[in-house]
Amino acid sequence: MTEITGILKTAGSKRHRAEARFRAYGLIAIAVSLSFLLIMIGSIITRGSGAFHQTFVQIDVELPAEKLDPEGTGDPDVLRKARYGKLLKAALRDRFPAVKSRSDKKALYKLLSSNAEYTIRDQVVADPLLVGGTHAFWVRASSEVDQYMKGKIDSSLEESRRRINDKQLAWIAELQDAGKIEKRFNTQFFTGGDSREPEQAGIMGAVAGSAYTLLICFVLSFPVGVLAAVYLEEFSAKGRLNRFIEVNINNLAAVPSIVYGLLGLAIFLNVFNLPRSTPLVGGMVLALMTLPTIIIASRSSLRAVPPSIREAAYGLGASKVQTTFHHVVPLAMPGMLTGSIIGMAQALGETAPLLMIGMVAFIVDIPGGVTEAATALPVQIFLWADSPERGFMEKTSAAILVLLGFLIIMNLVAVYLRRRLEIRW
């Protein structure tokens, strides 16, 4: 019997080394990309988490009936018109009686957010029985105090080089000792609209704007995209024209998005005179941008439907339309929906075309419809990142987190729909 040797792996062989090297390269590539992702998300979270909390100050405010509601009607309109700012300032002076000079008083008032008086107003209007007594209210601190409380302002710096002076620091310390200042969950950030004051700025206006924009985008691009794909794939002659259209659709998918913005500006705003800065126009522009993605995804999922299903339907005497809409389209639907949602997610993150059609405006009100001026999440991020106030820095990161959250939700929906609707054959 001949002896057979050499079937054991020899660690030193050239082939073996090449394989080991290649595996190592792959692992390194994955490690590098993962660490970049972690660094990015980690830095956004550490910067942005501050925005979810907001410093509040408790203050005892006297609410004299003769100033708020002299006639004692309890009428909300009367209560709403009263001047709470003065009462609040008086309350601050009572809290810190040592403050005398005009400039110190000004510094004192700056401890509180400029909308603190409206917090009190709203509570009084909601409960008119408060009138006539002295009550403790938790009101929003100003952005500077908030930043200091979050440790973002270094008190060891020279006084002239920080946004908060020594006297203010002393007052804050006094409030801290009395337990009258604390950080709370910042609901305003999730429910409020934009503001020039970082402590009052909320994301809801942008979220609503993005939601309306995406709604318009989906309503326009999904049916048009799917029907175009169905026609091109199932009905049209597979000739030169079809190939020409296909090539051009592929090209359109690669056109920079700002070009669609310019198109929207030129056509929708200047020719059709649609209202500027609105989700309606934004959605239309994004629909143009998303259409190629949806058509490409829909065509490939239509192509993936086995021909035997079409034959089975034709063999039974189903017409082309019946075959397509009873059998082929339902089978292709999961793929079409996934493609569309991915297209939508792309549209959600798109800024450039929205800048072109004026969705970059500073808008405080939360839009109530598609024809009201609005901004969108990525544009809001852009606007906040551009603001000089320190307080907007954490808002920017927090808004990015919200945007990422929405993107993750949309992708999960895509995965869920694919699992749910997929019919195996």
Add this chain to the structure above:
Amino acid sequence: MTGTNSATPILKVENGQVFYGDKQAITNVHVDIIPNAVTAFIGPSGCGKSTLLRCFNRMNDVIPICRVEGSFKLADQDIYDPRVDVVSLRQRIGMVFQKPNPFPKSIFDNVAYGPKIHGLAASKADMHTIVESSLTRAGLWDEVKDRLDQPGTGLSGGQQQRLCIARAIAVQPKVILMDEPCSALDPIATATIETLIDELCENYTIIIVTHSMQQAARVSQKTAFFHLGELVEFGATEQIFSAPVDERTQNYITGRIG
């Protein structure tokens, strides 16, 4: 070479020619299909037997480069008359494919789909009757009656093929075309289908394309042998298998070509 049966043929092909682009797939074929009998098309791969089969219900229409010439008649009506409604034609001439291809729907919906699109059932009860009788005729009712709402794709291969036959007969066709219906099935499932074909030919005209000469011999009354796009020999099955006239037929059935 036409059949010599006295019955009036239900399908009649005269000078049938089929082209794929420039390539001629079928040359000058004459076939008469007699009603309520099984006709088998045999021949080596690529000889055009499936192509000819698909001419009867115009399934070739979907292939853009395919061109059909000659006269194809269903009971004296020209199948390729431009006025022909392909939908009604395919209702008269059903088809069963090589690979079982049930819709990814419930067993009930698979059978009910044809009657539904042709408006054959006036009520739900009607539809149920049609589904039950179709499944019964396809010999599948007893196996599936308790799980009609389950997907048709969950059945075994042989059951799926019988489901496809039930689906085809649910629209009450006159002719059923079968394109190698057993090639994806095991011998037991094949035997079941063959018995079924035997029973079905009382009520339907069946044309079956098969690669298995034993199958052709077992199930058919008439056999047509094709070679390179030509109809070489057409006659009673016993005659073809016991005393073929043409030398090529002789060679094929004895295994020398094909």
